[in-house]
Amino acid sequence: MEHPTRPTPPERGARPADASDATRRAGAQPPAGWGATRARRRPATLGSRRPLPERPPVRASAAWRDGDPVGRRQFADLGPFALESGGRLPAVRLAYETWGELDEDGSNAVLVLHALTGDSHVTGPAGPGHPTPGWWSSMIGPGAPIDTDRWFVVAPNVLGGCQGSTGPASTAPDGRPWGSRFPLLTVRDQVAAEIRLADLLGIDTWALVVGASLGGHRVLEWAVTAPERVESVVAVATTAQTSGDQIAGFHTQLAAIRADPRYRDGDYYDAPDGEGPHVGLGIARQIAHQTYRSAAELDQRFGRIPQGAEDPLEGGRFAVQSYLDHHGDKLARRFDANTYVTLTHTMITHDLGRDRGGVEAALAQVSARALVVAVDSDRLFTPAQSERVAAAIPRSGPVRYVHSEYGHDGFLVEEDQVGTLVRDFLAEDVRTA
Numbered sequence: 001m002e003h004p005t006r007p008t009p010p011e012r013g014a015r016p017a018d019a020s021d022a023t024r025r026a027g028a029q030p031p032a033g034w035g036a037t038r039a040r041r042r043p044a045t046l047g048s049r050r051p052l053p054e055r056p057p058v059r060a061s062a063a064w065r066d067g068d069p070v071g072r073r074q075f076a077d078l079g080p081f082a083l084e085s086g087g088r089l090p091a092v093r094l095a096y097e098t099w100g101e102l103d104e105d106g107s108n109a110v111l112v113l114h115a116l117t118g119d120s121h122v123t124g125p126a127g128p129g130h131p132t133p134g135w136w137s138s139m140i141g142p143g144a145p146i147d148t149d150r151w152f153v154v155a156p157n158v159l160g161g162c163q164g165s166t167g168p169a170s171t172a173p174d175g176r177p178w179g180s181r182f183p184l185l186t187v188r189d190q191v192a193a194e195i196r197l198a199d200l201l202g203i204d205t206w207a208l209v210v211g212a213s214l215g216g217h218r219v220l221e222w223a224v225t226a227p228e229r230v231e232s233v234v235a236v237a238t239t240a241q242t243s244g245d246q247i248a249g250f251h252t253q254l255a256a257i258r259a260d261p262r263y264r265d266g267d268y269y270d271a272p273d274g275e276g277p278h279v280g281l282g283i284a285r286q287i288a289h290q291t292y293r294s295a296a297e298l299d300q301r302f303g304r305i306p307q308g309a310e311d312p313l314e315g316g317r318f319a320v321q322s323y324l325d326h327h328g329d330k331l332a333r334r335f336d337a338n339t340y341v342t343l344t345h346t347m348i349t350h351d352l353g354r355d356r357g358g359v360e361a362a363l364a365q366v367s368a369r370a371l372v373v374a375v376d377s378d379r380l381f382t383p384a385q386s387e388r389v390a391a392a393i394p395r396s397g398p399v400r401y402v403h404s405e406y407g408h409d410g411f412l413v414e415e416d417q418v419g420t421l422v423r424d425f426l427a428e429d430v431r432t433a
Contacts, residue, residue: 056273057273057274058273058274058276058278058329058332058333059273059333060269060271060272060275061162061169061268061269061276061336061337062332062334062335062336063162063167063169063335064163064164065169066171068129069128069129070129071121071128072124072129073129073163073164074095074096074098075096075164076093076094076096076196076197077091077092078091078094078197078200079091079092079196081192081193083183083184083185084188085183085184085186085189087183089166090173091173092166092196093170094157094164094165094193094197095119095120095156095161095163095164095165096120096154096157096197097120097121098154099123099140099148099152100149100150100152100153101152102201106202106205107205107207108150108151109154109201109205109206109207110146110152110153110207110209111154111155111156111194111198111206111208111210112136112146112210112211112215113156113209113211113215113216113218114135114157114158114215115135115211115214115215116213116214116340116343116344116347117331117335117340118135118215119163119164120155120156120157121134121135121155122134122135122139122140122153123136123140123141124137131334132334135412136415138415138416138419139415140153145418145422145426146208146210146422151207151208154198154201154203158190158214158218158343159185159194160182160185160190160339160342161343162335162336162338167182167336167338167342168266168336168338168339168342169269169338177269178338179266179267179269179338180265180267180338182338182342185346186346187218187221187347187349187350188225190218190221190346191221191222192225194218194222195225198229205230206222207232208231208232208234208426209223209230209232210234210236211235211236212235212236212237212238212373212411212412213236213237213380213381213411214238214343214346214347215238216235216236216381217238217239217346219238220238220363220389221352223366223368223370224362224363224365227365227366227367227368228367230368231368232368232370232371232425233366233368233370233371234370234421234422235373235386236373236418237373237378237402238385238386238389239382239385239388239389240351240353240359240362240363240388240389240392241350241351241359241385242347242348242349242350246347246380247348249287249288249380250345250347252287253284253287254284254345256280256283256284256287257281257283257340257341258280259280260280260283262275262277262279262280263277263280263337264277266337266338276337278332278333278337280337281328281340282325282328282331282332283328284328285328285331285332286324286325286328289324289327289328291380291407291408292408293406293407293408293409294377294378294379294406295379296377296405297405297407298320300405302318302319302320302323305318305319306318306319307321307322308322310322363389363393364392364393364394366393366394366395367394367395368395369396370390370397371397371400371421372386372389372390372393372396372400373399373402373421374386374387374399374400374401374402375404375406375407375408376401376403376410377404377405377406377407377410383399383401386399387399402418402421
């Protein structure tokens with residue numbers, strides 16, 4: 001669920017510069033005097049901490065807005081839209097990007113669905129309109145596992161997103177951002193919008209629908225909602241039904257955002273820089289990020305190392321605290337708090353079996369060939385949930401595992417492993433066609 005930034009070698013992930021793996025492997029010691037007795041220290045108070053380095057103030061929202069650089073985005077206007085909750089959107093637009101060429105018979109179309117804080121920019125550099133590089137760049141392109149010399153790839157920004165698709169930051173009919181008035185969405189609403197997009201693009205059947213995490217929720221929903229339009233699916237690090245534990249974790253993230261007084265119940269878009277709900281959004285991200293990485297990785301990577309010269313006994317931070325601060329601030333500078341709330345709510349309500357006789361009955365309706373991929377150290381969407389999905393889909397093989405110490409983020413970090421699985425799955429389809 002990490003979002004479109006890839007870890008940079010050799011550390012595979014953003015981290016405090018003063019707590020490098022190389023230093024730790026070399027037997028780095030805490031700052032001089034860190035183990036001294038309290039008698040040698042100046043007093044510290046419960047709320048004390050060293051001030052963080054100053055950065056430019058955070059905008060109230062980093063959502064893409066009309067008038068911003070378009071980049072590679074294209075737009076599809078889908079018309080009015082009735083929602084599962086009973087709400088209605090008078091007009092829906094999806095932003096999307098494409099790569100490759102659609103065959104005359106439309107048989108080579110691939111749909112790629114992003115995770116919580118991702119967007120349509122799956123591959124390609126950062127640039128005007130795209131503040132971050134593609135989040136799965138090695139997966140898509142000429143000669144890549146999803147080879148754009150053969151496949152026509154479509155990647156939409158999800159309904160409710162903040163990178164060009166209709167969402168809480170979009171302009172409502174009265175000319176103001178939707179904000180607190182934006183209706184509740186479900187995964188089924190999001191897939192219904194993507195079905196309209198496929199209709200508009202003239203794509204009757206997807207050769208492959210692939211996605212991870214929240215994107216994987218939509219992969220499975222596609223396979224059940226429109227089985228006649230999906231030939232094969234790859235569901236990575238995902239689940240058919242969110243669990244009580246997952247709902248609890250998502251709830252605390254929403255509570256962090258809503259408790260920020262600058263959230264203003266969702267109507268903050270006219271706030272000046274530095275006066276938006278970036279604190280609440282940053283805390284929500286920190287809570288989430290603990291589930292994106294494994295306990296073993298965080299302990300091995302950071303342990304109890306102080307952050308640089310900071311002394312935790314004098315209000316300073318441990319390196320892992322700095323790491324979480326970094327990721328919280330980073331998301332607040334590129335995302336939108338209302339969008340985070342909207343999309344997290346779709347995960348809370350995600351249940352493939354709702355009104356379909358239960359999860360197993362719903363998955364039994366899937367006619368597509370399926371590859372289910374789990375990350376062995378994933379503590380967000382657990383391997384057991386992937387096993388349940390694979391066991392219930394008639395044309396699924398056994399769960400294939402990505403072996404990683406990085407937890408849920410393994411689907412991003414271990415692109416080589418994921419890419420090999422997808423490449424082999426698509427090659428098998430060619431051999432059996």
